[in-house]
Amino acid sequence: MSAPAPVEAVFFDGHSARRHMLRVRPTDDGAGLALLAEGAEAEVVWPLSHVRRLPGEADRGMLTLTLHHDTGDETPRDPARLVLGDAQMIAWVLAYAPALDRRDLRRGTARRVVTRLAAAAAAFCVLFFVLLPRLALFLADRIPPETEVVLGQSVKQQIEWLLTVDGEQRALTCTGAEGAEALAIMRDRLTIGLDLPYPVDLVVFDHAMVNAFAAPGGHVVILRGLLDEAETPEEVAGVLAHELGHVAARDPLRAAMRSAGTAGLLSIVLGDFTGAALIAVMGEHVMNAAYSREAETAADGFAHDLLRTAQVDIAGLADFFDRLDRDGTGLPEYIATHPQTAGRADAARGEASDQGVTRPVLSGAEWMALRSICEG
Amino acid sequence: MIETGSFEKATYAGKGGPLFRLALATNLLTVLTLGIYRFWGKTRIRRFIWSATRFQGDAFEYTGTGLEKFLGFLVAMVFLAVYLGIVNLLLFFAGIRFVLEPTTEAELTMQSTVIFVSFLALLPWMFFAEYRSRRYKLARTRFRGIRFGMESQALGYVLRALGHTLLTTVTLGLLLPRQTFGLAKYMTDRSYYGDARFVQSGRWTALYGAMKHVFIGAVIVIAAIVMTFVMAGMNPSDPAGMTPWAILPVVFGYVWLLIGFVYYRVQSFAYLMSNTTLEGEVLFASNPSLKTILTKVIVGTILLVIAAAVVLLGYGLIVAGLFASLGEGAEDIGIVRLVIIAGLYLLLLAALSAGALALITHPVIAHIVATSSVANAEALSRVRQRAFDKGADADGFADALDIGGAI
Structure with missing residues (x-):
């Protein structure tokens, strides 16, 4: 696929709700997206390896992109959003971005899940098989004949x-x-x-x-x-x-x-x-x-x-x-x-x-x- | 005085077909995993609906994860299991000890208390779950990259909700508008878009207009019942013959009452939203049409019932076939057939639930979004980002207490 022509795209920088219009084009080496804001001197490059798509979008005509960035949020994503509407640009990104839908689970997530799950299961078992039966027996014995x-x-x-x-x-x-x-x-x-x-x-x-x-x-x-x-x-x-x-x-x-x-x-x-x-x-x-x-x-x-x-x-x-x-x-x-x-x-x-x-x-x-x- | 620019409508881009397929898949996976998948399933459905909601061409975003919901649920589950187990046991014990045959004045009071408490044991937790659930959904919603949020004052909500419920019950529902308005205002006044604050204005008495069909329906039902007794009294030789005539107005009044409650919900939502402002500048309006909503609900229900009938017929034929294949002298049905019958039943439920979402709930959501609008939206560009909210239980309480609702 040949590199598509530059297009206009909507951009939100994640610090304010202001809408920006940028010019987006593939970088010369084809490994990233170059974004140029109005009146800006230099382009900002988003490496394709770090570009992620927002999951679960209902609409194929729009592609909302963000960057992988460990910000401490619920998922490691940059708050900025780039919204592409041009069909060729979208097709190009879908074809060349290697990790568009990668989940990027943080290190130690598996361990965290297993620990929590084990703790909850243990608490539940103690409750169901030990605590409540004991309490039940205790109370049953308090009922007068x-x-x-x-x-x-x-x-x-x-x-x-x-x-x-x-x-x-x-x-x-x-x-x-x-x-x-x-x-x-x-x-x-x-x-x-x-x-x-x-x-x-x-x-x-x-x-x-x-x-x-x-x-x-x-x-x-x-x-x-x-x-x-x-x-x-x-x-x-x-x-x-x-x-x-x-x-x-x-x-x-x-x-x-x-x-x-x-x-x-x-x-x-x-x-x-x-x-x-x-x-x-x-x-x-x-x-x-x-x-x-x-x-x-x-x-x-x-x-x-x-x-x-x-x-x-x-x-x-x-x-x-x-x-x-x-x-x-x-x-x-x-x-x-x-x-x-x-x-x-x-x-x-x-x-x-x-x-x-x-x-x-x-x-x-x-x-x-x-x-x-x-x-x- | 707020300058009013023109109102611009929100749009909804989601279609029922794709939603049905998504819901069917998530429901099936949920059944197969004995419920564990439900957190991821709900997350996917929320993402679908949120991203279909647009304003000025920009879509809303749901950034919650299934994993977060699952972990939050584990926390809620332990809390509730401990509370419920102990309360159930104590109530049962008190019931046996005191309720069986109260002999003294003190025991009579204990008896009433026990019955009372058993109704209310979970109520505070349900209000708590309601607040936390809304807070989680807001904290995981973004628009133009900026987060929504809500302050963490669930306890105040629980206390107010308990108080309002008491008042509404004691006044036989007459103070319901006060409850609706008071609780909505409490939540809205603590909600944010970025660093901009929402404010709920208006007066709770304005909601009485929305209650009018509830009142009319109630009056019809009461009048019909009274008439039945009067006519039965006038016709002592044949009281049973009056019954068919008496039933009709009662049913009619009851249907009116039900529609009245739908009307109340829709109109109160419209009033509350139309009197909400953001940082004193951005205005909202909501103009849903009750006729449209009722039509969509009725049409959707009819379609769902037809589909359900067809599917149930198929299920019945399969079950009959399984029984027929048992052969002579078989003592019992056998574990394999039982598993097939139970499994198909669960699949059936999954499909019907997905159908209800796509045929009934979804069109109503689409209509509400499409009739919502915003004025002075330029003020939005001045909103700044809001800090991340960890959201410890991630609406796990709502899940454990089954008050999550369709989305």
């Missing part, structure tokens, strides 16, 4: 409502008198010598789901589906022992406090972009699931010890897990709230294998009564 019992009552009612939401609203608690007696026998057998801050309030809900849960304040609920699915009372006792583990550790309350503290933190990190909400919800679920698995494993361990002390056969618990495992949920472990069922079954079987003397937890009649607790 009576308050926790009241809270658990309303949680239980909410779950009752949730379970009947697609049918008719009704009270789910099963009231068969003999079944309730059998339930009390099982509960007392397991809780002898157990020092809990509140009494265990154990009921059966008339619902087909195979499940049991503990609400804050010692409220334990077994769903009828679990009674139907179990083949021996030792299986039910095993599940009950596991739930008692949650009660003893005040897990439901602690989990709620921990969630309350960390709720929304992930959405702060992800900030303001489309789709953030979805990623935040998934992310928080993954993070909380780890805590929940830890609590579940601890409850399993508590159950083993409790069953051993009460001389109830731990093999019942193992059988129950085995049957659950056959049905399967198919969720990968890292997003599941419970550890893999097969693992839990193996652990229980291991405990059962060296268990000493056991006595049946319910008589045949009591077991029949319990199974029909919801029919009364």
Whole structure:
């Protein structure tokens, strides 16, 4: 490309907003732009190697240039601006300026970024995994047991409502008198010598789901589906022992406090972009699931010890897990709230294998009564 | 007395097509990087819009960098995470401890306080973020090589904003013009172009004219609701039959109210800008047409909805196809299909967001710029350069609190 003819260009010197008109031409050696101001004696040369284009301009008909110069600004650029409008001059500069769009990151930028990022990540991790959980536990322990019992009552009612939401609203608690007696026998057998801050309030809900849960304040609920699915009372006792583990550790309350503290933190990190909400919800679920698995494993361990002390056969618990495992949920472990069922079954079987003397937890009649607790 | 020369208009040279392509690319990259790219994406979009804004042939410049925004965000994130985590926890604790069943007078007060505080916990930070965000954008804007800027008095803004919000709420919105004017004046009076200072003049009561459609809309809605009750009272045997007739005026009033708020925003912006001066010499004027803005918003929304419908249809077909390919006896959907479905959903959101920017926000920006003008622009040539502002958080708080807005 032959050197273009001199043209007029707009120039701002970066010290005042005054507009200057300059004559711009390529230098004789083709390695720079020579700028001549009106009434000036000599030309100022901008070496092409130092010429930079202002990024992101929307218009191809204009080319705004400046110089690379470490001024301590947000980017190392001279405050002066040269605006070219002539097509040939623009084409020539685009062709011959070697570093027009170079970013010119300052030395040590990478190090600065990494340090800040590491500091922020460390602060966040300390907050999320240490500070807030500790604070949550501290506060959870400050809640008086009576308050926790009241809270658990309303949680239980909410779950009752949730379970009947697609049918008719009704009270789910099963009231068969003999079944309730059998339930009390099982509960007392397991809780002898157990020092809990509140009494265990154990009921059966008339619902087909195979499940049991503990609400804050010692409220334990077994769903009828679990009674139907179990083949021996030792299986039910095993599940009950596991739930008692949650009660003893005040897990439901602690989990709620921990969630309350960390709720929304992930959405702060992800900030303001489309789709953030979805990623935040998934992310928080993954993070909380780890805590929940830890609590579940601890409850399993508590159950083993409790069953051993009460001389109830731990093999019942193992059988129950085995049957659950056959049905399967198919969720990968890292997003599941419970550890893999097969693992839990193996652990229980291991405990059962060296268990000493056991006595049946319910008589045949009591077991029949319990199974029909919801029919009364 | 300021001599008034003639007003010269600003121009806007940006087109929706290139902006859509840019926004689509940045949105996709943002989703792929789980949000990390958003700082660079926003920077690029601001550069596009700023450099499309021209006055007397010279373009504005946005000199902020994505890296700066990212680092600033890290600072904001830690502050907010600590604050939010602790406040959330304390509120939840107080909630359980006191809110469940208040038995004494003291506990009743605690209950109200807890509920109150939970609403307000983030409000001061949002005002703080608003001020800092505007300051950062000004500090990274240049015209003719000269920087804009704003003083660093965010705390004063937070206090005033809290006070104004309280007054406006207590008066059920009647003092909104005072809030709008007061906060705008606080920010404008602390803004600079180079060494030249902006001043906001005018009176807050003048903004009541801009509120008129809000009042009309509110009156219609209230009247319609009252009429519904009156007619239901007069017709006790068939109150449900009145409902379709009653709904219409309420909806009508509600739409009027919404448009009234748009009208208020546009007119108050025009008034505020037209009463701004720079170093007592340069004058500004803004004459946006509400009709044009509403038309552009409505047309843009219709186009966006049509495009969204087409894209959603395609998405639905793909999801259906994925389910159909499951085959007999499959227990669950499998992680691969879940990832595809979630991934496509995020892409969809990215495209729709880019579409909204290009079809709705962008035409409004173009119109506002094209109806803005400046008088006595020769005085600008006397403005001298302003020192660099480090801008510690680089509107990171606004990002963390999701109040950044489209640009």
